[in-house]
Amino acid sequence: MSVCPPYAPFFGFAGVASSMIFSTVGAAYGTSKSGIGIAGLGSFKPELIMKSLIPVVMSGIIAVYGLVVSVLIAGALTPTDYSLYAGFIHLGAGLSCGLTGLAAGYAIGYVGDSCVRAYVYESKVFVSMVLILIFGEVLGLYGLIVALIMNSAATEAGSCTY
């Protein structure tokens, strides 16, 4: 058993891919679900559309979190001198950011849809909608923080001696 087998970069690249893929799935769900609500709101009160697009922008930020972690991990991958330890860390970092982004996107989608529909009738729903959306988005941010912490542990990994 060597510390740096040749298949170690597989896990690193799997981390890069999973970070981008899962956070994008979450962001797509959030965008589409809140888009349905915005289409419903737009047919009654078109002047509220700019304010009701906030869930869509927040879903985009979830995808940006996944993108940043992907770029961060991909910058640390090398063909040689890459230990299996670093590979697993990068896989864990990618999965943590990706799946928390998926959860955050789901939350933003549901909340955006319902709150935007309620905003047609009651304008005081707006502040609570933004607060709930911020709490949902912070879920993705927690995953990103854990991914950053794990990635900094990978950079401290020793080089391959055998």
Added chain:
Amino acid sequence: MSGQTAAANVAGQAAQQSGILVKLLIFAAALAFAPVSSYFLSKDYLWDGNAVLAAITAIVAANVVLVTYVILSIREERAALLVSPASRKEPTGESKKEK
């Protein structure tokens, strides 16, 4: 409403929609462009190669774009309310409150 005010309404709405569309396109481009560019630029020129601080910079940039959008949309709604209070119609609100 007479035909003239209806035509003016449509033209006004079209002009308003193109303004809104331009604003949204600018924000979409900013949301795509700002984090990635701030990551690479800050990694090379600010943080001396430290990737984690560059990632934090990118996240801050993305959230700045979000906060700017929220503030801009709230201000635009307030400006729209001040400009045309007469054309504000609330039929659904009134019918709900009647019950």
